[in-house]
Amino acid sequence: MPTLRFHRVHVYAMLFVVTGAWLVVGISPRFPPDETTVLAFGVGRTAPKMALPVGRTLLAVGAYYVAAGLLGLAGRRFARLATGTMILGGLLIFPTVLVAAAAGKQTNVLTMLNESLRLGTPIALGAIAGIWCERSGVINIAIEGMMLAGACFGFTTFFFLGERLPTNQALFISVLVAVVTGGLMALLHGVLSITFRTDQIVSGTVINILAIGVTSFVRREYLLSTRAGRVTLPSIEIPFLSELPVVGSVLFNNKPIFYSMFILVALTHVILFYTRWGLRTRAVGEHPRAADTVGIDVIRVRYMNVFISGLIAGLGGAWFSLETVGGFDDLMTNGKGFIALAAMIFGKWTPLGGLGGAMLFGFSEALGTRFQILGIPLPSQFLQIVPYVVTMIVLAGLVGRAIPPAAIGQPYEKQS
């Protein structure tokens, strides 16, 4: 007799069936048949609009959930198809909730998208930083600390240079300082974990705690005296491309770190998979001894990658203080460095996957803010939980098991 075994996918599938049935039977009849949500694609009268009947939309999504869940329960033959369907269903929850929340009102979809991309930027940068480091076999849970230090010292630089130099010049130098600060923090991580072979988690924790202490000291000591007028990096409109309908305003009228993030994602992808350095990095992260026996300097490769990781994390820090807020607050990175690690794992240590993960978290954060604007009768604290709940659901296994680089966390010791 074959034993019946419950796999994680079955649990998820049942969750889908139950949620779907609840949407169909419990939620969708509550909306009057003529109630609609208007989705606007842009601002102003001329912007294209789409009116969705709320009840029927929920009915359709609910039916899709039930179908996806049943497919997941149908057996191994449909496993791949079912997983895909369920992941799509998981993503569908966001627009669905938006439509339900905005029932009877109008909401701007483009603003939503723009916000998601913007809020996803530091997460994507953190994920890219994590990939550089971890692909070479060094765990980096210190991205949060590197970002925080970058944000703090970047802004401190602007605080002192802003009056003496032209604003844009001062901002540019400040961003560079943020980047270098991240790199220096990373070198500390490198010295501790590569040279002295400290446990990489411990070393990362040390850096996170160090960053919290140093940055709040710097703020209290130097940044409280005057207000620097909240200057941020200027928006750059890319000629022609920003004129494009829909995508133009979303993608091509933005700030420099936002653009750099996309360039870094593409660059990281090419370097990691199509160049000599990338091949060596992957080999060192998977099987450092094999790399050593063909004459690759494992220690050097790891140091370089950890350093680059820090530079990128520092740029992510500059996003908070110099591109977005124009100031520095204690703990202003607010756990984004850790969410970035989740995005990296979600993307299975690939740059494009990491970007996708970052955008998912960015979207859920944007949605949290949007709920507040729409005046959902829930305490805002609950809505701000959304991105973290999504993090947990995603990591609990909706995407399947992500396999980290094999040699991750293991200090390399050359035999002598």
Added chain:
Amino acid sequence: MAWLHPGAAAQIQVTGDDAVNAQEPPALEVRGITKRFPGVLANDHIDLTLRRGEIHALLGENGAGKTTLMNIIYGLYRPDEGEIYVHGRRAEIHSPNDAIRLGIGMVHQHFMLVPTLTVTENIILGHEVTRGVLLDHRRARARIQKLSRQYGLLVDPDAYVQDISVGHQQRVEIIKALYRQAEILILDEPTAVLTPQEAEDLFAVMRSLASQGKSIIFITHKLKEVLAVADRISVLRAGRLVGTTTPAEADEASLAAMMVGREVVLSVAKAPAHPGEEVLRVENLRVLDDRGLPAVNGISLSVRAGEIVGIAGVQGNGQTELVEALTGLRRPETGRILVTGQDVTGKPPRLITETGTAHVPEDRQRNGMVAAYTVADNLVLNTYYKPPFARGLVRDEHQVAAFARRLVKAFDIRTPDIYAQAHTLSGGNQQKMIVAREFSRPISLLIASQPTRGIDVGAIEFIHQQIVGLRDQGVAVLLVSAELDEIMALSDRIAVMYRGELIAEMPAAEATREQLGLLMAGVRHEEEFVHKMGTTVPVEAEDG
């Protein structure tokens, strides 16, 4: 030369003469290489000459210093004393890079391949072909295919290393060395993971390489292979070069004597078996592996008291999962396991241990012992909770210590102290410790998996005698081994495992190496029959 066995002395010529006799400078020569590790003299003034185009076997027990010497030549270790000459010129080798530049390539015992990269990526790693800043896979692939044709080394450049067979991986390793224009190849225990037929293929490749001018150092502890393929043989013992000889002048017994330093009984002396009652009965057992795929596919077998049943087969054909199921470490999907009539299917390991089953696991360091525990603690690892070692909740240290001292003596476990940590022991002594623990309690069934893997000839001899001794006391023994010689030396009946099935079973007296080798590769013939559970069933031929 007082350390030599008297019989071996006549067959030994001193290496120094070789350089004089040779016309051209030798491909590689080491002089007076010495390497000290804390407390060990791993290499003691070793002189060795490798002629151009020769296959030079380096023979020695584990810990004799073979691998240390090769790591010095390959630049992974620095010697404390001594000189290396490559093609007659003095060479300073500080890193694998230096060795590669001098044309030295090494195929390590544990392959140095990255599983998640493709064959091509693994081969070019460290010596990448690029066009601009990007890798040029097309040119790399063309060069690999050229080497592949030239030396008869079949590889698939686009396959991922994690998906290809062990033999295939080994060919990739050899091409990796040739790709770096190696003239001198060091093969470290290359046949340990191969079937006899795959080993034959490897020997053909080695001969082809040698005939095209490559010089090969072939490290092994298998005497038959040395005699079959080597031009010259050098033997290391305890860090010293015992001597150099040729296959024509040596035989297995003399080589074994050189390795161990005394006469070794290679064939195990054993009287005919007197099988008694059935002790282990396995019915239609199915077991899944870690990935949830079937690893054991409907196996039935029976082992009686006083006989040794050997299961031959290339590693990875389900032996590991079979043994894990029999010892309670893995839950079978279907089937029944009976030990002395008691159903132990899916029962916890402790209960199975208590029914009188002893287990010598294949991965001794992971499953056989606790490396950080003392020898004494390891010796009572499955009896510590019972009297006399436990008195209620308290352990009786005196009893444990007395027991440990007795076993250390009886099983000749070389340890400074019974309180030394197990990981400080050599592999052979760790295995003796496990064997001592398992054999020194009343048992009716012994399941021994790779009991002599990676241990020296002296310890192998000892463990083999112990296993035969147990059999003669009426213990049923199930022996799982990838070493065909071991299976043939010990077993009374032999079964061959292939892809999760026992595809043949026969009395040991009727088995031949060739036939078993073919069966291990999955080849069955019409004229061969399978004896299963006493009945004779013809088996259909399998094509390809």
